[in-house]
Amino acid sequence: MALLAVERLRVEFPTRRGLLIAVDDVSFSIAPGEVLGVVGESGAGKSLTGAAIIGLIDRPGRIGAGQVLLDGRRIDNLPPEAMRRVRGREIGAVFQDPLTSLNPLYTIGRQLIETITTHLDMSQAEARRRALDLLAEVGIAAPQRRIDHYPHQFSGGMRQRVVIALALAAKPKLIIADEPTTALDVSIQAQIIALLKRLCRDHGTAVMLITHDMGVIAETADRVAVMYAGRIVEIGPVGDVIHRPQHPYTQGLMGSIPSIVDERDDLAQIDGAMPRLTAIPAGCPFHPRCAYAFDRCRAERPDLMRAGTSLAACWLHASPARIA
Amino acid sequence: MSAGGPPQGANFAPGGTAQRRTPQARGERTSTPLLELIDVARYFDVSLPWLNRLIERKPRQILKAVDGVSLTIAEGETLGLVGESGCGKSTIARLIVGLYRPTRGEIRFAGRRIDFADAELALRRTIQMIFQDPYASLNPRWRVADIVAEPIRAHGIAQTPREVDARVTALLEQVGLAGADGRKYPHQFSGGQRQRVSIARALATNPAFLVCDEPTSALDVSVQAQVLNLMRNLQRELGLTYLFISHNLAVVHHVADRVGVMYLGRIVELAPTHELFTSPQHPYTRMLLAAVPDLSLTGKPRTAVAGEVPNPLDPPSGCAFHPRCPYANERCRVETPMLKRAPTPAGATAVAACHAVEEGRLTTVLDAA
Numbered sequence: 004m005a006l007l008a009v010e011r012l013r014v015e016f017p018t019r020r021g022l023l024i025a026v027d028d029v030s031f032s033i034a035p036g037e038v039l040g041v042v043g044e045s046g047a048g049k050s051l052t053g054a055a056i057i058g059l060i061d062r063p064g065r066i067g068a069g070q071v072l073l074d075g076r077r078i079d080n081l082p083p084e085a086m087r088r089v090r091g092r093e094i095g096a097v098f099q100d101p102l103t104s105l106n107p108l109y110t111i112g113r114q115l116i117e118t119i120t121t122h123l124d125m126s127q128a129e130a131r132r133r134a135l136d137l138l139a140e141v142g143i144a145a146p147q148r149r150i151d152h153y154p155h156q157f158s159g160g161m162r163q164r165v166v167i168a169l170a171l172a173a174k175p176k177l178i179i180a181d182e183p184t185t186a187l188d189v190s191i192q193a194q195i196i197a198l199l200k201r202l203c204r205d206h207g208t209a210v211m212l213i214t215h216d217m218g219v220i221a222e223t224a225d226r227v228a229v230m231y232a233g234r235i236v237e238i239g240p241v242g243d244v245i246h247r248p249q250h251p252y253t254q255g256l257m258g259s260i261p262s263i264v265d266e267r268d269d270l271a272q273i274d275g276a277m278p279r280l281t282a283i284p285a286g287c288p289f290h291p292r293c294a295y296a297f298d299r300c301r302a303e304r305p306d307l308m309r310a311g312t313s314l315a316a317c318w319l320h321a322s323p324a325r326i327a
Numbered sequence: 328m329s330a331g332g333p334p335q336g337a338n339f340a341p342g343g344t345a346q347r348r349t350p351q352a353r354g355e356r357t358s359t360p361l362l363e364l365i366d367v368a369r370y371f372d373v374s375l376p377w378l379n380r381l382i383e384r385k386p387r388q389i390l391k392a393v394d395g396v397s398l399t400i401a402e403g404e405t406l407g408l409v410g411e412s413g414c415g416k417s418t419i420a421r422l423i424v425g426l427y428r429p430t431r432g433e434i435r436f437a438g439r440r441i442d443f444a445d446a447e448l449a450l451r452r453t454i455q456m457i458f459q460d461p462y463a464s465l466n467p468r469w470r471v472a473d474i475v476a477e478p479i480r481a482h483g484i485a486q487t488p489r490e491v492d493a494r495v496t497a498l499l500e501q502v503g504l505a506g507a508d509g510r511k512y513p514h515q516f517s518g519g520q521r522q523r524v525s526i527a528r529a530l531a532t533n534p535a536f537l538v539c540d541e542p543t544s545a546l547d548v549s550v551q552a553q554v555l556n557l558m559r560n561l562q563r564e565l566g567l568t569y570l571f572i573s574h575n576l577a578v579v580h581h582v583a584d585r586v587g588v589m590y591l592g593r594i595v596e597l598a599p600t601h602e603l604f605t606s607p608q609h610p611y612t613r614m615l616l617a618a619v620p621d622l623s624l625t626g627k628p629r630t631a632v633a634g635e636v637p638n639p640l641d642p643p644s645g646c647a648f649h650p651r652c653p654y655a656n657e658r659c660r661v662e663t664p665m666l667k668r669a670p671t672p673a674g675a676t677a678v679a680a681c682h683a684v685e686e687g688r689l690t691t692v693l694d695a696a
Contacts, residue, residue: 272549
């Protein structure tokens with residue numbers, strides 16, 4: 004059974020000018036121990052999807068439809084107090100900016116111990132021992148000394164290690180990592196990716212890895228979901244989505260990424276920009292930018308359908324017509 | 328410069344009198360470089376106030392943001408500059424456009440020094456800059472037409488309002504916007520369109536040289552591709568020379584002819600792009616390249632790099648990279664290496680500041696691996 008199942012999730016924001024639908028009919032699942040990458044450009048709805056799963060949608064935003072199941076149990080309609088116990092205990096979170104994820108007024112030890120004693124039945128002394136183990140595990144040298152330091156005494160990469168230790172503190176089954184390496188330099192990013200991969204393999208933790216960086220996904224994920232204008236347009240095994248993309252948007256996205264290996268004269272270019280939430284086109288939201296769009300794309304919204312080893316929301320895969 | 332300055336066509340590039348110079352054939356370099364940095368350094372005094380230093384018995388603290396950088400950029404060329412946060416890349420950009428004065432060294436443009444306060448304005452206007460954040464670098468209260476027109480007016484490039492309007496329209500069309508977009512405000516544009524406005528503003532004075540400081544880092548990848556393609560086309564049409572600063576190695580690989588790698592205020596390696604990416608010399612360059620996540624690496628295990636950039640206020644002795652370098656020995660801890668031509672492979676034109684490269688210690692280790 005899937006560890007996490009998201010079914011027809013919709014996140015909406017009522018505004019004076021009408022209802023904005025930021026996440027629209029999104030369904031996917033994550034198996035135990037699996038790393039699912041979620042990519043997309045700014046405003047595609049990837050972070051909101053993650054926030055909806057852990058019940059952190061800010062008002063006036065709300066889950067308008069659909070459900071979120073963790074181990075078969077619905078968690079999207081839990082009261083706030085019960086949801087707080089799920090967060091941290093069952094689902095850990097790692098956010099982009101490690102400085103704002105930590106409380107600057109408390110030592111990292113106090114924050115770790117508080118998280119551990121809140122969720123696990125441990126005494127202060129046991130929790131402190133676990134905190135030291137966690138710090139050592141995420142690669143912080145001299146944890147005995149560092150545990151009593153404040154967040155500002157750590158570098159960016161070390162802070163992100165502390166945040167990962169916090170996320171792992173209560174042994175969750177799933178970690179939602181939203182742009183965990185975006186604020187870091189490239190050599191530190193590589194260290195953090197390697198750390199996340201190792202920890203999840205050792206503990207069997209599943210990860211929903213949200214990022215705009217396709218390279219990070221390629222290195223880390225088992226499967227990848229590509230989001231566009233609040234919808235999943237393609238989902239499949241990571242190698243297939245990268246090397247044999249099925250949706251025209253994914254194809255354009257892959258072609259526009261510069262590489263340190265191939266020498267290309269010009270990058271593939273998707274003209275235009277992602278539509279604003281106030282003006283999402285009818286039918287397939289990508290059709291105004293799509294070179295293959297035909298009448299049906301303008302009129303009728305495509306659902307995810309089988310395309311090779313992946314699923315793609317594209318009418319090209321409904322008929323025998325294929326993308327060249 | 329008075330409003331009656333030189334006409335639009337004046338250009339201070341070497342041998343360039345035409346308004347639009349033809350693109351220089353790639354690889355063929357003129358004898359005088361367009362831009363030359365000779366042992367440039369910029370230090371910042373980040374000491375505590377005098378009284379605090381006295382009471383807390385703290386010494387003066389000097390941050391050596393750039394410490395002895397020499398490089399040349401030929402006309403029509405793109406030099407990429409890469410490095411991690413705090414390595415001094417943006418300080419170099421600001422030194423070149425005159426936002427900082429160097430503590431030491433000379434900056435020459437077309438053979439003339441530009442590193443003092445009253446460098447000729449006419450020379451200055453041939454160097455323009457594109458900034459990272461298109462949300463912060465455009466005045467939100469000005470219409471786009473006014474933003475683009477400001478350098479035209481400031482440098483007296485067009486006289487009558489009609490000439491200014493015509494020039495603004497031409498510039499906006501050149502960067503792929505419509506002339507009518509000039510009536511809008513920056514907030515009405517997406518990030519990529521705003522960066523096009525920044526490029527139009529930078530082109531307004533007919534510059535020969537553009538300093539691009541992380542021009543696409545704030546953009547999504549598909550928009551980044553649009554802007555990179557635009558910059559490349561403009562370079563071909565207008566014969567522009569770029570200094571392209573980025574922390575993204577893949578982007579630099581795509582745009583640059585030559586690449587300089589910086590670490591703690593110094594250039595540690597400088598090589599033609601293909602050479603740098605296929606046979607990197609300096610251990611830091613090798614580490615950076617190994618760290619880049621790339622699409623082709625799916626599922627491939629990778630050795631993570633140890634350590635972090637040290638505190639620039641207290642840089643290590645000798646080679647600044649030695650605490651993180653697997654090849655460091657006693658000499659590296661004591662003696663600061665200079666940029667020297669790498670002995671291998673034969674025909675290499677790369678220069679690297681590394682004792683291990685110079686002594687050939689490093690190649691042997693790699694061959695064995």
